[in-house]
Amino acid sequence: MKCDYCNLEINGQYYIDSWGHNFHCNHLSEAKVCGSCGSIVIPTSTPRPVRLDDGRSICGNCSTDAILNDWQMNRCINAVYEFYKRGKISFPRQNIKFTLVNENKIVKNALGFTSSIGNRYTVKLLLGLNKTIMCSVITHELMHIHLHQIDVVDLLTKQENEGICEVASFFSL
Secondary structure (H helix, E strand, O other), X not given: OEOOOOOOEOOOOEEEOOOOOEEEHXXXXXXXXXXXXXXXXXXXXXXXXXXOOOOOEEOHHHHOXXXXXXXXXXXXXXXXXXXXXXXXXXXXXXXXXXXXXXXXXXXXXXXXXXXXXXXXXXEEEEOOOEHXXXXXXXXXXXXXXXXXXXXXXXXXXXXXXXXXXXXXXXXHO
């Protein structure tokens, strides 16, 4: 068996990431993990991985449809609005501001974060997520807004609130 990271033969102990990549144990200290899917970033992969300004790396698989600009983000947002429209849920679009942010501008380990002042919402989305994950995160964050709009947030525990948002996100996939 060959190491997916360096392409040399593996003899002895090795690791397998969640995507099935096999690699030597010594690569753990040098290898980057994809900031989108969590896979090990293989430097020689085709397509090539991308390094973001905040230091994160995006693997070759995710780099082909990573959301890196507002145009790409807006395509995802529109797709998610259509998903909710089919479920008869609408949003005050003019009151929601979406922003792509680097890792240092978002809550630690979050892919998205929604804040509100009254009925105005700011949704921060982590730059570099692949299209599928980005649409899922947008669905999750918009469900937070919907729960706020129908005034049930205070009736739910934090776990219930997050659970409902995760279920909506799952159904959007």
